Amino acid sequence: xxxxxxxxxASGYDLGPLEFTGSQMIWEALLRExxxxxxxxxxGAILPAYDALAEYExxxxxxxxxxxxxxxxxxxxxxxxxxTGDVGVCxxxxxxxxxxxxxxxxxxxxxxxxxxxxxxxxxxxLLGTDAFxxxxxxxxxxxxxxxxxxxxxxxxxxxxxxxxFYIAREGRPGVVLVDICKDVQIETGIFRYDFExxxxxxxxxxxxxxxxxxxxxxxxxxxxxxxxLAGHGIHLSNTSEELLxxxxxxxxxxxxxxxxxxxxxxxxxxxxxxxxxxxxxFANRAVQACDVLVAxxxxxxxxxxxxxxxxxxxxxxxxxxxxxxxxxxxxxxxVAVIGDLAETLPAFLPQIKERRHQEWxxxxxxxxxxxxxxxxxxxEVEELIPPFVIRQLWHATEQTEKRxxxxxxxxxxxxxxxxxxxxxxxxxxxxxxxxxxxGYALPAALGAQMSDPDALVWCVxxxxxxxxxxxxxxxxxxxxxxxxxxxxxxxxLGMVRQWQQIFYDKxxxxxxxxxxxxxxxxxxxxxxxxxxxxxxxxxxxxxxxxKTDGPFLVDFQVKEEVNVYPMVAPGAAVxxxxxxxxxxxxxGYSGVQPSW
Amino acid sequence: xxxxxxxxxxxKPGVLNRVxxxxxxxxxxxxxxxxxxxxxxxxxxxxxxxxxxxxxxxxVVKQLRKVVDVTAVEDITxxxxxxxxxxxxxxxTTPATRGEIMQFAEIYRAQIVDVNAENLVVQAxxxxxxxxxxxxxxRPFGIEEMVRTGxxxxxxxxxxxxxxxxxxxxxxxxxxxxxxxxGDPE
Ligand SMILES: Cc1ncc(C[n+]2csc(CCOP(=O)(O)OP(=O)(O)O)c2C)c(N)n1
Ligand SMILES: [Mg+2]
Numbered sequence: 001x002x003x004x005x006x007x008x009x010a011s012g013y014d015l016g017p018l019e020f021t022g023s024q025m026i027w028e029a030l031l032r033e034x035x036x037x038x039x040x041x042x043x044g045a046i047l048p049a050y051d052a053l054a055e056y057e058x059x060x061x062x063x064x065x066x067x068x069x070x071x072x073x074x075x076x077x078x079x080x081x082x083x084t085g086d087v088g089v090c091x092x093x094x095x096x097x098x099x100x101x102x103x104x105x106x107x108x109x110x111x112x113x114x115x116x117x118x119x120x121x122x123x124x125x126l127l128g129t130d131a132f133x134x135x136x137x138x139x140x141x142x143x144x145x146x147x148x149x150x151x152x153x154x155x156x157x158x159x160x161x162x163x164x165f166y167i168a169r170e171g172r173p174g175v176v177l178v179d180i181c182k183d184v185q186i187e188t189g190i191f192r193y194d195f196e197x198x199x200x201x202x203x204x205x206x207x208x209x210x211x212x213x214x215x216x217x218x219x220x221x222x223x224x225x226x227x228x229l230a231g232h233g234i235h236l237s238n239t240s241e242e243l244l245x246x247x248x249x250x251x252x253x254x255x256x257x258x259x260x261x262x263x264x265x266x267x268x269x270x271x272x273x274x275x276x277x278x279x280x281x282f283a284n285r286a287v288q289a290c291d292v293l294v295a296x297x298x299x300x301x302x303x304x305x306x307x308x309x310x311x312x313x314x315x316x317x318x319x320x321x322x323x324x325x326x327x328x329x330x331x332x333x334x335v336a337v338i339g340d341l342a343e344t345l346p347a348f349l350p351q352i353k354e355r356r357h358q359e360w361x362x363x364x365x366x367x368x369x370x371x372x373x374x375x376x377x378x379x380e381v382e383e384l385i386p387p388f389v390i391r392q393l394w395h396a397t398e399q400t401e402k403r404x405x406x407x408x409x410x411x412x413x414x415x416x417x418x419x420x421x422x423x424x425x426x427x428x429x430x431x432x433x434x435x436x437x438x439g440y441a442l443p444a445a446l447g448a449q450m451s452d453p454d455a456l457v458w459c460v461x462x463x464x465x466x467x468x469x470x471x472x473x474x475x476x477x478x479x480x481x482x483x484x485x486x487x488x489x490x491x492x493l494g495m496v497r498q499w500q501q502i503f504y505d506k507x508x509x510x511x512x513x514x515x516x517x518x519x520x521x522x523x524x525x526x527x528x529x530x531x532x533x534x535x536x537x538x539x540x541x542x543x544x545x546x547k548t549d550g551p552f553l554v555d556f557q558v559k560e561e562v563n564v565y566p567m568v569a570p571g572a573a574v575x576x577x578x579x580x581x582x583x584x585x586x587x588g589y590s591g592v593q594p595s596w
Numbered sequence: 597x598x599x600x601x602x603x604x605x606x607x608k609p610g611v612l613n614r615v616x617x618x619x620x621x622x623x624x625x626x627x628x629x630x631x632x633x634x635x636x637x638x639x640x641x642x643x644x645x646x647x648x649x650x651x652x653x654x655x656v657v658k659q660l661r662k663v664v665d666v667t668a669v670e671d672i673t674x675x676x677x678x679x680x681x682x683x684x685x686x687x688x689t690t691p692a693t694r695g696e697i698m699q700f701a702e703i704y705r706a707q708i709v710d711v712n713a714e715n716l717v718v719q720a721x722x723x724x725x726x727x728x729x730x731x732x733x734x735r736p737f738g739i740e741e742m743v744r745t746g747x748x749x750x751x752x753x754x755x756x757x758x759x760x761x762x763x764x765x766x767x768x769x770x771x772x773x774x775x776x777x778x779g780d781p782e
Contacts, residue, residue: 142614143621147664150610167664201606201667325658328651 017192022154022185023052026091026118027062029161032193035089037450039065039076043093045133046120048185065450065479068471070097072443074104075469077115079447081108082430083405083455085238087168088447091118095133098179099140103437105175106144110434111259112232114173116164117141123183124152137179146174152181154189166197171204172323173236206324208339210347215335216318217351219292225360226252227290227315229275229304232259232433233297233322235426237341240264243296246349251357253364255283257298258433262423272364276304277568278415282367284566284574287312289363296320297341300330301434302570310573320344371580383559384535386413386488390420393458393486396542402456404428405448409441409465411495413488415564417460439468442485446472449481456484456546463489463515473525476551484545485553489515491560498563502578518555529553598627599653599673600749601644604634606665614663615642624648624656628746639667645747676752682745683727684709685718688738697737704730715740 020028026049030038042050056062067073070092077088088108092101098119108115122131138150147167149160157180164176220226234243244264247254255275256263264271272283284306287293293315298304305311308330319326319333320341327336337344390413397404406421408414408431423429430448432440445459466487476483497511522529528548530541532555545552565580605611612631619626627645634641646656653671660669687697694716701708701718704726710717718734720727724747731739 138610139613142617199664201661202664203661323662325655325662328654328658332651 017190020191023048025191027056033165037063038089039073040091043097045094045182070100071104074101075443076447078108078113079444080451081113083448083451087114089116093120095135098137107432107435107437109175112173114168115175117177119179121179121181124181141177148177150179154184154187208344212337213347221353223292225291228254229295230260230263231257231298234263239341239345240426242345250352250355261429262426265424266422288575290315294318299326306568306574386416386558387420389556390416392538394421405457407441407445407459409461410436410438411462412564413462438465442469445483449483459485464493482550489557522553527551531555533557599646603642603669604667607640611665630746677749679749681724683720684743686741687734700733
């Protein structure tokens with residue numbers, strides 16, 4: 001491939017027109033967007049771009065992380081984006097490379113994570129001919145992207161790149177895919193990046209109406225039993241601080257969604273933790289009993305609302321939300337405040353009266369005391385149960401000075417993590433909430449660690465999900481990343497087994513799962529590892545993991561048939577929940593049905 | 597009930613697919629969808645007839661607005677608007693029936709645009725109701741082939757949609773869903 005005449009990509013980013021190949025334009029655009037790390041996997045249709053990458057890698061301007069499966073490139077970009085708050089980038093080839101991305105893109109889009117995906121496409125003259133490794137990537141990914149592009153003309157490439165980052169970042173974040181034909185990568189054209197973005201149909205930051213804020217304040221000020229339901233939007237808008245001020249000024253308890261975990265410190269007396277399907281009974285009762293529910297940056301997902309027509313039936317609902325389309329989608333609020341929480345919350349705060357709501361808070365404390373600590377951490381000391389492991393993990397990470405990031409996979413362990421780990425701030429937990437993608441944790445942990453090599457990153461995965469993406473252990477080693485891995489190994493696709501136990505008469509079809517010897521597996525990748533079978537070993541092994549420089553894997557061989565409680569059955573109202581068995585009740589092989 | 601929505605979008609490859617894909621994915625019930633040029637070069641215009649309640653219509657409007665290439669969306673259901681559809685209907689004829697068919701066409705101010713020994717083509721323009729009832733009248737004679745454009749709509753005089761950015765007014769329960777939900781033009 002003949003390289004074009006060009007100016008070296010100056011560090012000062014000369015904004016004047018430059019002559020570049022399409023391939024170079026990709027990297028030049030990434031540099032101008034502040035991207036230093038990309039996650040990818042090469043192949044024929046993206047080869048020109050990889051060839052051009054050589055120069056950018058050579059002088060350290062861009063680092064490419066070679067993934068072992070393209071799904072993981074998207075998850076890594078996602079983990080990177082969640083940990084930094086900025087766009088994560090992945091780059092793969094056409095056809096199978098691009099279709100492998102889809103799960104990762106859908107995962108990021110569902111959770112409003114900014115990701116830009118670059119895919120190679122067959123040359124323009126072969127488009128539509130079922131050429132080798134051709135697939136309709138724009139068609140396939142359209143439903144799981146905020147927006148996507150097919151680039152068939154080099155003249156469009158710079159603007160498309162700029163728009164892609166703009167759309168991914170601005171407003172409610174999301175996924176933008178840019179599919180670039182191979183001949184466009186090879187051709188030479190004029191590169192500039194000083195465009196004004198002009199997208200009349202894109203309204204990322206709707207302006208809030210002051211009247212709506214006032215109406216919301218009036219409702220809240222009159223309330224005797226107010227409750228805040230805080231979602232991912234608080235973290236995305238970086239308004240945890242304002243939320244805490246509001247909560248303390250007006251004495252309002254807070255329930256969070258899974259992605260809103262840690263929006264206010266979970267040790268705060270007004271924090272009720274997570275609500276919904278596996279939320280604590282008192283959190284869900286609070287939702288059902290409140291008279292004004294202020295939902296902030298959340299979308300009334302079915303996992304949080306349970307049966308919709310019985311959700312918060314006594315409450316007037318106020319919905320603070322950036323994405324207009326989320327307002328009225330599942331729940332029609334009494335007052336909607338559409339706009340950026342970073343603007344609406346500060347406008348709201350001074351209009352809120354100082355209150356204590358003592359009676360309401362006392363009621364909640366009483367409900368909370370019915371679920372006492374013994375009930376929550378129902379340890380059976382002789383047997384290793386997951387809640388204990390998680391609580392000990394929290395104790396172990398609590399002591400570190402480092403920034404702690406916990407990345408969970410999907411299943412029972414994910415719910416136990418959200419229940420028993422105590423999150424001190426938003427953004428501590430990265431998890432696939434909307435799509436619920438098994439296999440997410442390991443690659444996302446890797447992406448998060450790439451963004452912050454000094455952070456203490458724990459990947460907490462089940463034996464099922466871990467086996468979906470464990471090939472990335474090689475990537476961890478190749479990148480020399482100190483990711484710590486906890487496998488909650490219960491011999492089952494545990495969450496599905498739990499449903500089979502409760503709703504399908506305990507017929508365990510397709511859920512018993514064999515694992516390899518994880519210590520040997522880790523050894524094969526030259527990763528130190530340990531197995532834990534007894535509660536007494538947990539603390540010392542976690543210590544060992546923390547003392548070890550570099551990665552460490554722990555195979556927690558936990559008791560098999562333990563269930564996640566409380567549980568709201570799908571279709572039930574959130575207060576019709578299956579409570580935790582009383583202390584002393586032994587979950588497990590006994591086959592005894594819980595007391596509900 | 598039926599809602600009439602008008603959307604304007606950048607005339608780019610795949611836009612129709614983006615819009616129809618979104619409507620399918622979100623399980624909206626669309627009775628008809630019509631695409632054409634608008635008065636502005638580079639901007640296409642779509643007219644949708646949506647079957648559903650107020651909340652469905654509200655969601656369709658909002659989800660359409662989220663499609664990046666869609667530049668504006670307007671719910672003109674409650675505006676004074678000219679609603680029209682064009683139909684071409686090929687009806688079987690015999691020497692005995694031809695006259696009667698032509699009379700019916702005339703009553704409906706439809707035109708005969710093609711005549712053969714065995715059939716003729718009626719071109720009807722009007723509201724869907726009017727086209728429907730003409731079709732019912734013609735059906736007994738034997739309709740051999742038919743095509744309908746689906747609804748197109750244009751607001752009258754002062755009722756012209758303003759196509760400005762939607763307002764972010766407050767949202768008082770379902771009753772005023774239209775007010776803010778649809779984002780009335782400022
Ligand atoms: C890719 C994918 N496939 C299937 C599922 C359905 N699913 C949800 S949880 C779960 C079990 C997960 O098992 P494991 O990883 O061992 O975690 P555990 O529940 O045992 O903690 C399954 C199969 C899913 N969420 N994602
Ligand atoms: Mg398991």
